[in-house]
Amino acid sequence: MAGGKLSPRQKMINLMYLVFLAMLAMQMDKKVLSSFGFMKEKIEDANLVASSNNSNALNSLKTKAGEQPEKFGELNKKAQEVNAASNQLFDYLESLKAKMSADIKEEDKANYESQKSPDVVDELLFNGDKLTPEGTKFVAEINTYNSTLKSILGDKASAELITNIDKRFNTNPDIAEDGGQKIEWIRSRYEGMPLITSIANVSQIQGDVKTTEAEIYSKLVGGQLESEVSMSNYNGIVALDKNAFYPGEKVTGSVVLGRYDATLKPTRVEFNGNKDYKNFKDGSVVVDMPAGAVGDKKIKGTIYFTENGEEIPVPFESTYSVIPKPNEAVISADKMNVVYRGLDNPITISMPGVPGNKVTAKAAGLKRIKGDSYVMRPGSGNQVNIKVTGMLDGKPVTSSKPFRIKDIPPAVGMVRNQYGTVKMPKSSVAKIVVAAGLPDFLFDLKLNVSSFKIKVPGQVAIPVTGTRLNARAKKALQRARRNDVITIFDIKAAVSGSNYKLKKVLPVSIEVTN
Structure with missing residues (x-):
């Protein structure tokens, strides 16, 4: 289109082409403005969701601090301080956007193509080569937020978190595209920019606030959880x-x-x-x-x-x-393992380390009374085996022990609770009561005498039923003289309360003293 003499027709074509390019550029500029507007909407929607999530995380941490103050109390304190600082910057940025869009008519708020003028933002933030009080405050608020977060987190903050804070909230000058003079951060981003672009940029800073706040909460709680699951x-x-x-x-x-x-x-x-x-x-x-x-x-x-x-x-x-406390030594007289026929022999049965209710014992004539107390009334034979079973950890443990069966030893005839040869006057002999006893026997048994015989020297033996002398015996007794020894023998006796009859009762003698 340049050079040479052009015909009027060609000049007209060139002019129309230039107009077309200008119209195309204007159309592209409008689409870019709309794109910034749509981006602003997406950012603001995301900020609403982030605010809700952060609020839930903060409330959860506050609840945990109430439940376990030693563990979460300090973390909750830091989180509350971060929340306060974040709200302060977020609210300031919201008020700044309100000032930027104050002159936009209600019907034009969604018409982003109309929000292309930089004049409102330039007048709000810049005064020639200096900043307005609002511009100065804008930069100061961001710098204050940066330093406040670092102060709250302290030296133990993760390097990644500090890097993100410096990256998102850094107002250091930018290097010009030609690599020459540095340009103030606020001028490179807001001076001469369309209104919708500046509003979108401020919304993005608000998004950075919410993102950083969420990361801090996550690091605070995550660090505590990591400490909890530490192998130490x-x-x-x-x-x-x-x-x-x-x-x-x-x-x-x-x-x-x-x-x-x-x-x-x-x-x-x-x-x-x-x-x-x-x-x-x-x-x-x-x-x-x-x-x-x-x-x-x-x-x-x-x-x-x-x-x-x-x-x-x-x-x-x-x-x-x-289990029973071992307060006694276990001593067993091996030759004394004896039970007596016809008697209730008391036996204590236990198994070390096994509760009594887990122990059972079996043998002929054996009966459990209570707990570890048993009685045995042996029958015929010379020996009985007691088999004991205990349940230990669900498994049976078995043991057995033999006992000899013996008859009750021979009893002795007795008068006046004396046995052997008893001295007494003849007048007293007629009044005696014949009894039987088991001196030094383990069991305190009562023996019932049913009959006996009495022999007076020079007289025939006279049988007597019961325990006292009958008439014939008393008559024979009249012939006894001084120093005569009267013998009471063939005494028949049985154990009281049992049908067991003693096999033998030794005789008792009486020496007449006058």
Whole structure:
């Protein structure tokens, strides 16, 4: 189109072409302005969602701080300070956008193609080669937010978080495109820019505020959770399959990891039926109770914690066994393992390490009275075996022991509770009551005499039924003289309350003294 002499027609074509290019450029400029407007809408919508999410995260952290102040109290304090600083900058930016768009008519607020003039923003932020008070405040607010966040987070803040803060809230001068003179941050972004572009840029800074706020909350809570799951907070817990083992057995069980947290305090504890158990310390429930009677026992209950305002139950259950305390030596006279025929022989049967209710015993004539107390009334034979079975960890343990069966030893005839040869006057002999006894026997038995015979020297033996002399015996007694020895023999006796009859009763003698 340049050079040479052009015909009027060609000049007209060239002019129309230039007009077409100008119209195309204007159309493209309008589309760019609309794009900034649509971007602003998307950013503002995202900011609303981010505000809601941040509010939920902050409330959750506040709740945790109330539940576990030792762990989350300081984190919550920092989060509240970050929230206050973020709200301050966000609200200022919102007021700045309001000033920028104050002259836009209501019907033109969504007409972004009409918001192309830079005049409003230039007058609001710039005064020649200087900044207006509003422009100065704009830069100061961003710088203050940067330094405030770093101060709140302290030296332990992650490098990534500090880098993001400096990247998003940095007002250092920009380098010109030709690499020459530096341009103020605010001028390179807002001076001479269309109105909708400046408003969109401010909305983007608001989005950076919400994003940074969310990242800080995540780092604060995430850092605490990382500390909690650190292996230094775990203890090895030995969980054996049972609490006692015997020689020759294998010790079985497992070793597991359990996390210890002294700050995690239950809101309440139910322990073995106690709905308000108060004995817990440093994050653990203290077990302190009487062992109880001999037998298997259960420890059962529920620990309640509050999480996010909701009570969470954590049930627990375990078992233990109470065994008799070994306060006596076990001494057995091997030759004295004897039970007597016809008698209720008391026997105590137990098995070390096994509760009484898990022990059973069997033998001919054996009967359980209560607990570990038994009686045995042996029958015929010379020996009986008592077989004892105990349940230990669900498995039977068996033992047996033999006992000899013996008859009750021979009794002795007695008068006046004396045996052998008893001295008394003849007048007293007629009044005697014949009895039988078992001196030094283990059992205190009552023997009932049913009959006997009496022999007076020089007279025939006279049988007597019962325990007193009959008429014939008294008549024979009249012939007795001084120093005569009267013999009472063939005494028949039985154990009271039993049908067992004594096989033999030794005689008793009476020496007449006058």
